[in-house]
Amino acid sequence: MTGKKKSAQASVEAMYRVFTVPEAPESTLSRIDQNISGNLAGFLQEHIVAVERDLSEVEKNFADSAIPEKPIFVSEQAQFLLDKLVANSVHTASPSFIGHMTSALPYFMLPLSKIMIALNQNLVKTETSKAFTPMERQVLGMIHRLVYQQDGAYYRKWMHDPRHALGAMCSGGTVANLTALWVARNRAFPAEGSFRGLHQEGLFRALKYYGHDGAAILVSRRGHYSLRKAADVLGLGRDALIPVDTDDDNRIQIDALRDKCLELQRQKVKIMAICGIAGTTETGNVDPLDAMSDVAREFGAHFHVDAAWGGPTLFSRQHSHLMRGIEKADSVTFDAHKQLYVPMGVGLVVFRDPTMASAVEHHAQYIIRKGSRDLGSTTLEGSRPGMAMLIHSGLKILAREGYEILINQGIDKARTFADMITGHPDFELVTEPELNILTYRFCPARVQQALSAADTLQAERINMSLNRVTKYIQKTQRERGKAFVSRTRLEPARYGNFPCIVFRVVLANPLTTKEILDDILNEQKELAGEPGLKDEMDILYQHTEAVLGGPVAKRA
């Protein structure tokens, strides 16, 4: 062989090795594997949220836009990932990371995930998934039963029926909501007479045929942004997502919902869907689902419930009553990577009626042929991983009782934290927790006093200043990396719907203790006294003084 040929041959052999299972337990890859495990365990045991390093600094490690020409060793890449990626990650499992819905994982998810990755099944069709397909159908059946509580005979009939699907598994709540509304849209404008259905002829002809000037989706002002995105994707336009006013507890006002429906009806707009929220993203409130289902029935609208967050509340005997009416929904979104504690990216939607998904059924010649058991015919996505395996494992290993404990703990903890905030002279609880989410802000007692005495203009000035304070504290606390709360903007009725920036807290990690919550409040109070905030605090106290007429303490 010539030198060139030899080297080509060596490259080809290297490629074979890359795809071959290493047999020796002492292989390089095994050592790398152990090194990664050790490093990850170290990372996960640390109780900090993130190291203090600016993102533009981190970006320098990911600046190269050219795909490298020459291979590097796995060990080299593993070390790079541990040094530059893991070390600069957010410790979402930290008990002081209480700002978002991404939380800790039960540790058993890690070894079990390996099965999913190694088998690399594709759930679009049984030819690449075999046992994973019945398993996914079982998981859909279990969640369906949790929501709709049909009897065993019902599931024996439907769960494995190749012509039907009790739901659709997908990458997350956004696609779950989109899938539900896709079904709702196609069913709202079905084939009739000379019209072959919206799915076939499109929205333009559908509206013309049925004599509508538009189609609307109604949801409370607290609806998740994925619904507006869905309205856009589905061709309805973002305007078609009609926000309905909420009461003081961030729940949709039934009267306002009905009025809006009547108004739309007069405008010849089809009421395509009404969405209830079971756990609003920002405040964790649950809409009056039972009453909403009545309105949906009255107007012939699809009733969808976005239970991406709150769905697992059904596991709790104590709190499941909050979900009353969910069983009347035509479709319900669950996010598995939220309160089912499964690794990121899996959600699902279940349908009350197993024939409903046929509104979005697709077939092809090489897979998902008619009559096959392939799950891909009624999912928005095509190729999909076997994440159902991990939901299955959660439901078996934690079981209803385990999830109940997690749900109850989270709600109790939110109640405790709310009391801590209310009892603290420097903080104001903005929304009461109903599930395990609450919002609050830094707002010393004197400022609260001033706000209750202020006229509209004065209150606005104070709230604008408080907004800047809240934003500063939230950003700085995040950057310091010991703890993390998120922030959002709400329009509390008590302040005439003025947009107020608030801290948002999600209490889903069972390792978060009262002491940790105390530390978080203390750090926030300290941050409020930092030099960087001095000017703003001076402004805040001037406004406060202006209302109360007396001198105020310069510092909280």
Next chain:
Amino acid sequence: MTGKKKSAQASVEAMYRVFTVPEAPESTLSRIDQNISGNLAGFLQEHIVAVERDLSEVEKNFADSAIPEKPIFVSEQAQFLLDKLVANSVHTASPSFIGHMTSALPYFMLPLSKIMIALNQNLVKTETSKAFTPMERQVLGMIHRLVYQQDGAYYRKWMHDPRHALGAMCSGGTVANLTALWVARNRAFPAEGSFRGLHQEGLFRALKYYGHDGAAILVSRRGHYSLRKAADVLGLGRDALIPVDTDDDNRIQIDALRDKCLELQRQKVKIMAICGIAGTTETGNVDPLDAMSDVAREFGAHFHVDAAWGGPTLFSRQHSHLMRGIEKADSVTFDAHKQLYVPMGVGLVVFRDPTMASAVEHHAQYIIRKGSRDLGSTTLEGSRPGMAMLIHSGLKILAREGYEILINQGIDKARTFADMITGHPDFELVTEPELNILTYRFCPARVQQALSAADTLQAERINMSLNRVTKYIQKTQRERGKAFVSRTRLEPARYGNFPCIVFRVVLANPLTTKEILDDILNEQKELAGEPGLKDEMDILYQHTEAVLGGPVAKRA
């Protein structure tokens, strides 16, 4: 404590343990982990595709629809998964599994995946992803550069620019195509005068405002079914996906494309997008992208290229010319879990113009605020896992040279297999491989001879019989589990576009050898001689005899 209280306390403590990193290397979980690893290695080393067991048999293990009340041990669930799930999975990494686009993984993906699972980052926002966000932007930049070949300065300007995105990462090719067409649709009907844009006002008003009677997406008859699904989801209707005739090599006919565009234009239908295919799913052919881009420009249409399969051909110096014109596309779909050899579920779309994604930009108050670096503002999905990490690792560890070897090998192997089929007296090559995909069928030389002499009716009879034979062989071979080829239906011009069922082969596993391909042909030939096919074979030979007028051998 009372007994009840004690047991409640014990449950709570059990829950803490579940979420705590096991410290001892000799912990139960470590033992389970090792057990799983050993079992998986065993499974992956076996060179069979699947055990012979009917799905309805497998379903019995997944029949329970009730979520269990009481927790079980992790070890119990792990054993269940190994016995009932792994053992009944499809060995997609087997070198004799050559039927689908799901193939083997480089083994290093397994330990590296652990990092992704353990960190559980959420790419929707930097607050839950930090370093993963710049890494994902880098991966998008690298693929963008592979396609569009801009210089370093270009990527220094755009790659990490928080206001723009060079592409969007997603769960797979279907969502990538949908995202591209969503962008195309919104850009085709932008805000103008009193009209606030399709994204805001919807398709109905958009068409009315712009005076169109519809909007169309044009693609060859070989387009992936996800495009029809996208037309449905986007509200255009499945009819809006206009199939264009292909030439004998399954590539779109440019004249037919232009004619169709002119016809639609006369019907006042907006030419919204033209889709080129770089690697058709069924036959692996590449459309004349360069010429298509000219037509797209002529009609002011968005030019999208679905390179879900063929995109990585760009790594090959020898074969990248097949992709000529891809750099003129407005958007290009890549599937990472296909020929980037990354675990299931990740794809992406890149945009020629970094401002393009703004057509689908969404914001919320609590995340993806304007000006943030959050990647979630221009993705269809919300919460997403850090799969970009695995693409990054593939691009670094295999590098361009590694991917080039994989691409070249696959194409060479397909060429070799095509020669084997052509040289074999009992098989007929139906489509020549251009990339690493080909189709063929069982069709003995005498039958081929008869087909070429037959009149239309005679040929139809023979082809219908051959269809049943092909289907039987494919299903039986799959059930036996030693090897797997898929099947699809094509309309070969040589048989007057009669729908012919064919074996479909995808040669992406570097461990597939010529010997394995030989075995597959031999098994198929044997299956053709099985008693189960006897009646059908008799019919086939009768039809053959009827054409050729002479006696034919009863068995191939």
